[in-house]
Amino acid sequence: MSTALLKTVSLVKSFSAAGNLFGRGGGTVHAVNDVSLEIKSGETLGIVGESGSGKSTLGRLMLRLLEPSAGRVEFDGVDLASLPRRELRRLRRRMQIVFQDPYASLNPRMRIGAIIAEGMRVHDLAPRAEVKQQVLDLMERVGLSRDVFDRYPHEFSGGQRQRVGIARALAVSPSFIVADEPVSALDVSIGAQILNLFIDLQEERKLTYAFISHDLRVIEHISHRVAVMYLGRVVELAPARSIYTSPRHPYTQALLSAVPTVEEKGRVERVVLGGEVPSPLNPPPGCAFHPRCPLAEERCRIEVPELKAQREDATHQSACHLR
Amino acid sequence: MSTWQRLRSNRLALSGGIVVALLAFVALFAPWLAPYDPGEFNAAEVLQGLSRQHPLGTDGIGRDVLSRMIYGSRISLLVGFVSVGIASFIGVTLGALAGYFRGIVDTVIMRFVDVMLTFPTFFLILAVIAYLDATIWNIMVVIGVTSWMGVCRLVRAELLSLREREFMIAAEGLGMSPLRVILRHGLPNAMAPVFVAFILGVAGAILTESALSFLGIGVQPPTPSWGNILTEGKDTLEVAWWLSVCPGLAILITVLGYNLLGEGLRDVLDPRLKSR
Amino acid sequence: MNGLLSVENLQTEFHTEEGRAVAVDGVSFTIAEGSSTALVGESGCGKSVTAMSIMRLIQSPPGYIRGGRVMFDGRDLLSLGEAEMRAVRGNDIAMIFQEPMTSLNPVLTIGYQIAEALRVHRSLGKREAWEAAVRMLELVEIPDPAERVATYPHQLSGGMRQRVMIAMALSCDPRLLIADEPTTALDVTIQAQILELMEALREKTGMALLLITHDLGVVAEHCEQVLVMYAGRVVEQGAVADVFAAPAHPYTRGLLRSLPRLGGSGKRLATIPGMVPPLDRLPSGCRFRDRCESAEAACAASDPQLQECGSGRTMACPLWCELGSLAATESRP
Numbered sequence: 001m002s003t004a005l006l007k008t009v010s011l012v013k014s015f016s017a018a019g020n021l022f023g024r025g026g027g028t029v030h031a032v033n034d035v036s037l038e039i040k041s042g043e044t045l046g047i048v049g050e051s052g053s054g055k056s057t058l059g060r061l062m063l064r065l066l067e068p069s070a071g072r073v074e075f076d077g078v079d080l081a082s083l084p085r086r087e088l089r090r091l092r093r094r095m096q097i098v099f100q101d102p103y104a105s106l107n108p109r110m111r112i113g114a115i116i117a118e119g120m121r122v123h124d125l126a127p128r129a130e131v132k133q134q135v136l137d138l139m140e141r142v143g144l145s146r147d148v149f150d151r152y153p154h155e156f157s158g159g160q161r162q163r164v165g166i167a168r169a170l171a172v173s174p175s176f177i178v179a180d181e182p183v184s185a186l187d188v189s190i191g192a193q194i195l196n197l198f199i200d201l202q203e204e205r206k207l208t209y210a211f212i213s214h215d216l217r218v219i220e221h222i223s224h225r226v227a228v229m230y231l232g233r234v235v236e237l238a239p240a241r242s243i244y245t246s247p248r249h250p251y252t253q254a255l256l257s258a259v260p261t262v263e264e265k266g267r268v269e270r271v272v273l274g275g276e277v278p279s280p281l282n283p284p285p286g287c288a289f290h291p292r293c294p295l296a297e298e299r300c301r302i303e304v305p306e307l308k309a310q311r312e313d314a315t316h317q318s319a320c321h322l323r
Numbered sequence: 324m325s326t327w328q329r330l331r332s333n334r335l336a337l338s339g340g341i342v343v344a345l346l347a348f349v350a351l352f353a354p355w356l357a358p359y360d361p362g363e364f365n366a367a368e369v370l371q372g373l374s375r376q377h378p379l380g381t382d383g384i385g386r387d388v389l390s391r392m393i394y395g396s397r398i399s400l401l402v403g404f405v406s407v408g409i410a411s412f413i414g415v416t417l418g419a420l421a422g423y424f425r426g427i428v429d430t431v432i433m434r435f436v437d438v439m440l441t442f443p444t445f446f447l448i449l450a451v452i453a454y455l456d457a458t459i460w461n462i463m464v465v466i467g468v469t470s471w472m473g474v475c476r477l478v479r480a481e482l483l484s485l486r487e488r489e490f491m492i493a494a495e496g497l498g499m500s501p502l503r504v505i506l507r508h509g510l511p512n513a514m515a516p517v518f519v520a521f522i523l524g525v526a527g528a529i530l531t532e533s534a535l536s537f538l539g540i541g542v543q544p545p546t547p548s549w550g551n552i553l554t555e556g557k558d559t560l561e562v563a564w565w566l567s568v569c570p571g572l573a574i575l576i577t578v579l580g581y582n583l584l585g586e587g588l589r590d591v592l593d594p595r596l597k598s599r
Numbered sequence: 600m601n602g603l604l605s606v607e608n609l610q611t612e613f614h615t616e617e618g619r620a621v622a623v624d625g626v627s628f629t630i631a632e633g634s635s636t637a638l639v640g641e642s643g644c645g646k647s648v649t650a651m652s653i654m655r656l657i658q659s660p661p662g663y664i665r666g667g668r669v670m671f672d673g674r675d676l677l678s679l680g681e682a683e684m685r686a687v688r689g690n691d692i693a694m695i696f697q698e699p700m701t702s703l704n705p706v707l708t709i710g711y712q713i714a715e716a717l718r719v720h721r722s723l724g725k726r727e728a729w730e731a732a733v734r735m736l737e738l739v740e741i742p743d744p745a746e747r748v749a750t751y752p753h754q755l756s757g758g759m760r761q762r763v764m765i766a767m768a769l770s771c772d773p774r775l776l777i778a779d780e781p782t783t784a785l786d787v788t789i790q791a792q793i794l795e796l797m798e799a800l801r802e803k804t805g806m807a808l809l810l811i812t813h814d815l816g817v818v819a820e821h822c823e824q825v826l827v828m829y830a831g832r833v834v835e836q837g838a839v840a841d842v843f844a845a846p847a848h849p850y851t852r853g854l855l856r857s858l859p860r861l862g863g864s865g866k867r868l869a870t871i872p873g874m875v876p877p878l879d880r881l882p883s884g885c886r887f888r889d890r891c892e893s894a895e896a897a898c899a900a901s902d903p904q905l906q907e908c909g910s911g912r913t914m915a916c917p918l919w920c921e922l923g924s925l926a927a928t929e930s931r932p
Contacts, residue, residue: 050786065492092498105489109511118507119497159874165493172497187641187813187875192857192868199867214786217816217859221868244861258791260816261861262843272795273788276756 004038004074005176005208006062006095011035011071013057029280031057033232034071036307039176044202044209046223046240048216048255052280053229055212059178062210063095064088075176093123096169100181102161106153112139112164113149119172135171142167142197159190166197176208183218195221216259220244228252231280231288234307238316248310248318251289287321295322329591336587342580350397357390361547370563380565382555391547392569398548399577402463402532403525409467411521414474419505419513421475422482433479436472444469448531452540459542462535466528474520481513515592519585526581533574549574602670603807604630604653604692604775609667611645611652614660620878622648624831625667627905630775630824635801635808637818637839640828641854643875646811649828650777653809654694655684671775690720693768695761697780702764703752709736709763710748713770720771735766740796758789762796769800776801779811794821815858819843827851830875830886833905837912847908848916849891885916893918 013032032054039045049055060066062073064080073080075095083091099105106115117135120126126134136146142163153161162182169177179198183191199222201207213219219226219240226243228236228251236249247253254271275292278284287305290296299321307319330336349356358378365385373380379388421432448465455461482505485491494504535541536550544551549570556567611623623645630636638646651657652664655676669676676687688694696702704712713735714728723731729748736744739762752760761781768776778797782790798821801808810822818825818839825842827835827850835848846852853871873890876882882889888898895918905913908920 050788060492063496065496089498089500092496095496097493097496099489099493101489105493107490107494107508107512110507118494118499122497122499122503157874168493168497188815188854189641189857189871190874192859192870195859196867196870215859216787217861220861221859254788256861258787259861260790260794260814260820262815262819262855262858263860270791272791274792276758276789277786 003041005041005076006039006210007037007074008058008062009036009072009074011058011061011073012069013054013061013066014069027281030054030232030283031280032061032068035232035234036071037227037234037237039208039210041175041208042202042206043224044211044222046219046226047210047212047229048214048219048226049229050214050255050277052231052277054232054280055214055229056180058229059097059180059210059212063092063097063178065097090123093119093125093172094174095176095178096172096174097178097180098162098165098169098182100184102158102165102185103153105165106161106168108153111150111152112144112156115153115164116167116171119168123172125172135167138167138170141201142170143193157190158186159194162186162194163197166194166201170201170205173205175206176210178210178212180212181214182211184213184215191218198222216256217261228255231277231283233288233319235289235319236317237307238313238318242313242316246316248316248323249289249320250293250295250323252318254292287319297322330587333587333591335583336591339580339583339585339587342576343584346396346400346577346580349393350400353393353397357387357393359387359390361386361391361394362545363387370559370566372563373565379569380563382552382563382566383559388552388566388569391552392549392573395547395549395552395570396573396577398459398542398546399529399532399574402459402466402542403528403581406463406466406470406528406532407521407524409464410471410524411474411517412471413468414471415478415510415517417471418475418478419482419510422479423486423501423505423509425483425486429479432475436475439469439472442469445531445534448535449538449540452535457535457540457543459546462532462541466531470524470527474517474524477516477520478510478513481516482509485509485512516589519589519592522581522585522588526578526585529574529581530578533570602629603632603634603672604809605668605670606649606653607668607670609649609652609669610665611648611657611662612665613662618879621665622662622831622878623652626828626831626833627667628826628833628836630807630809632774633801633805633807634824635798635810635822636824636826637822638809638811638826638828639813639815639818639854641813641875643830643878644828645831646828647779650694650779650809650811653777654688654692655679656688656694686720689716689768689773690771691773692775692777693771693773694777694779695764695768695781697783703760705752708749708751709755713748713763713767716767716770731770732766735770736763738769738800739763739766741766756789757785758792761785761793765793765797765800769804769806772804773806775807775809777809777811780813781810782817783812783814790817797821815843815855827854830881831878832886832915834887834916835912835914836905837910837914841910841912847912847919848887848914849893849919850887853890853892 011032012030012034015029015031035058047055047058057066061068064073080088113135116138117131120131120134136149139146144160144163183194186194195218202209211219211222223240226238226240227234228249230251236243236252243252247256254273257271271294273292278291284291286302287300290300293300303321305319305321307317310316310318363386368381368385370383371377371381377387377389379392382388417432421429447469451465491504491508494508532541533550536548537554539554541550542548553567553570556570560567607627609623609626610621612619612621626649638649640646653669657664664677671691676684710729710732713732717723717728717731733744733748736748741747741759741762755763782793785793794817812818822839825837825839826833827848829850835842835851842851843855846855856869857871859868871890876889884899884901885903888894903915903917905915906920908914914920
């Protein structure tokens with residue numbers, strides 16, 4: 001765990017919003033705004049945030065499934081933006097994505113076996129005769145029975161489809177996987193199985209994850225480090241343990257206290273945040289969190305706080321003028 | 324319920340399907356079904372009414388109308404399928420490119436579609452046929468290249484929405500070429516509405532061909548086509564009604580059959596399209 | 600216990616192309632006046648169907664209520680005529696749903712939609728109803744209610760829409776509010792706001808709440824009683840504090856253990872093996888036995904019924920009931 005496998009440098013992604021019929025309400029949305037972070041080889045970076053925080057957009061930028069508006073992404077030392085299309089396609093083998101919606105993420109007209117095998121075939125990773133065997137092994141590994149090879153996605157439950165999605169990603173032997181809310185659509189007991197599968201696969205195959213979720217409980221279980229996002233920016237970045245034991249940013253604190261838990265003891269004092277996440281079309285000036293922040297001062301309304309290391313702990317970064 | 328079962332339980336679609344199947348059978352086995360050679364004339368039997376020898380009578384030079392109708396069905400179906408095939412090929416190709424690549428590709432293709440749509444199709448066909456020989460092949464090509472715009476828009480819209488589906492992104496993420504993503508993941512999921520448009524298009528093409536033949540610039544005699552039988556019939560309407568009624572009814576039933584089948588398929592394959 | 604709603608042996612089935620699926624199979628429970636009860640379970644366990652059956656909102660076909668009674672205030676709702684039932688819905692029993700966008704009519708102002716219920720059930724005039732709508736918006740803590748009342752649903756955020764739904768539901772002072780996954784589509788900070796609001800309103804109005812959810816954390820923090828459902832049956836029922844402190848039914852225990860929790864950071868989670876069986880392929884005997892760690896031969900033979908297991912707890916597992924497992928606190932991870 002030393003070198004950065006993936007690095008984003010001042011990454012920005014803006015979309016132009018169309019507005020209504022008369023052109024009103026249009027403008028630019030900075031879905032991801034000036035995000036710089038590193039993911040070390042073999043670690044899991046958890047990315048957590050509410051809707052509109054830009055976490056999914058960030059995940060897709062990391063794989064260059066979206067073109068950044070500014071800034072860059074380096075994978076294993078290579079600037080992804082500098083790669084010609086063909087080279088990029090070759091590199092895609094090493095970075096994969098698993099999606100949230102197990103219903104939308106599988107081609108309904110292809111059989112399970114063909115879905116998993118496709119990547120191997122495209123990249124010519126196995127001799128023709130061995131592809132089927134390798135697919136069957138993979139299916140077994142992710143917990144699918146071998147006799148579903150010729151079945152179609154619609155015959156399966158959400159959990160099983162998610163296993164197919166994972167097998168499809170693993171088929172090309174990637175080193176980095178972006179998992180975009182992979183358990184959010186699943187029931188608790190099934191989600192736990194899938195989460196364990198992710199953890200086991202990481203150990204076996206030395207995988208590096210960017211694990212995106214809105215659920216802090218899930219993020220804590222799987223992450224080594226956690227990035228908390230709010231309106232396109234990373235507001236806190238720290239080792240998982242330290243984010244849960246001593247959150248610095250007021251937003252992280254509120255988020256943690258809002259999570260409903262079954263424990264009575266040891267829970268943080270509930271801070272119910274007033275107001276709602278502002279529209280990303282029209283973010284507040286200064287610190288984007290200030291309208292909802294219980295601590296906000298004059299300075300927060302003007303100056304955008306930078307993500308900086310905490311005095312007492314250099315690995316713990318927070319973007320708050322006051323903390 | 325499978326698509327097939329749902330189709331069977333839709334009575335209108337089923338009757339449309341039966342008409343379409345019957346016609347295909349007639350066209351396919353014309354030489355065995357027709358009692359006479361369609362070109363064989365007999366000056367002794369001019370404009371005969373319905374009889375045992377000639378169930379649908381004879382025409383102005385004594386040819387058997389039933390036989391000519393049977394052979395005419397071949398022309399109608401051929402024109403229908405080939406011209407719509409050409410239109411679908413162009414429409415699907417351009418629509419897929421526009422929907423998948425978006426941006427400038429999309430803009431160029433869609434503006435071209437807009438330009439094509441500004442021409443009144445039928446007069447465009449008339450103009451082109453006036454310059455080219457009115458062979459059946461020219462007619463099919465001309466109908467094809469002037470009627471692909473609907474399919475193009477349909478496929479583009481499908482691809483635009485499919486483009487956002489995660490399995491398309493996953494395919495791209497696996498490092499597949501755009502061609503493969505479109506052919507393997509995009510189009511197979513966009514074909515249901517195209518199939519419906521195809522069936523409905525056949526009905527339209529059959530009508531267009533009949534109209535052209537009726538105006539005398541379609542399929543040229545002596546090759547029998549429902550349109551040119553009808554032309555002949557209009558001159559002798561007072562003495563030989565069967566000569567215009569038979570092809571007229573045939574066209575009506577065929578077009579109705581294809582439309583019913585097409586509408587039924589639309590309901591069965593894609594309930595979303597119902598309201599369009 | 601003062602029973603406001605008592606469901607007795609409710610049975611609801613769906614007729615599909617594949618055959619008959621019994622989604623709710625003999626469910627019984629009682630909700631006391633002013634209490635809050637959670638109905639938890641995973642997708643397909645029948646919790647929503649139970650709620651829809653109480654409201655008699657099951658689409659028919661394919662759904663049919665085949666048996667049982669739903670006693671509300673001394674009347675069996677299942678035997679009421681359609682007109683009488685309409686007078687109950689929205690008036691005595693109100694319901695809110697998961698998706699506040701699709702539950703609101705996009706072309707009508709929210710004020711109109713809230714006022715509508717009042718005009719139907721309370722025969723208020725137009726002006727009065729409109730004013731009442733403004734008061735309702737104020738009650739659910741929507742800022743600037745006098746202006747917001749004339750806005751359309753799409754102009755509001757998800758959290759605000761859910762507040763509007765609550766305002767609509769509460770406009771006729773229902774005695775029971777059924778909330779079907781009311782916060783599932785919302786962000787956690789908004790979820791916290793809505794749940795606090797619902798709790799405050801419940802205290803204020805004295806209505807009873809039946810909260811349907813898959814989130815055990817929400818249950819732990821906001822409800823008094825809990826019913827755990829599995830494959831169309833209630834498998835455990837009791838006070839939230841008791842059940843969560845010492846879950847007795849193997850399914851409840853498994854569910855609680857597989858829950859990722861804050862401060863755990865314990866890497867691998869305990870799981871329940873396998874998955875919920877489809878309703879047309881339920882195992883014989885106990886429906887959970889395929890996935891149960893303490894299953895015995897006897898579990899295949901007889902279908903366990905809900906039975907009293909002391910201290911107000913009922914449960915459908917003779918094994919753990921007899922073992923006096925309620926003391927088995929060590930089952931906590």
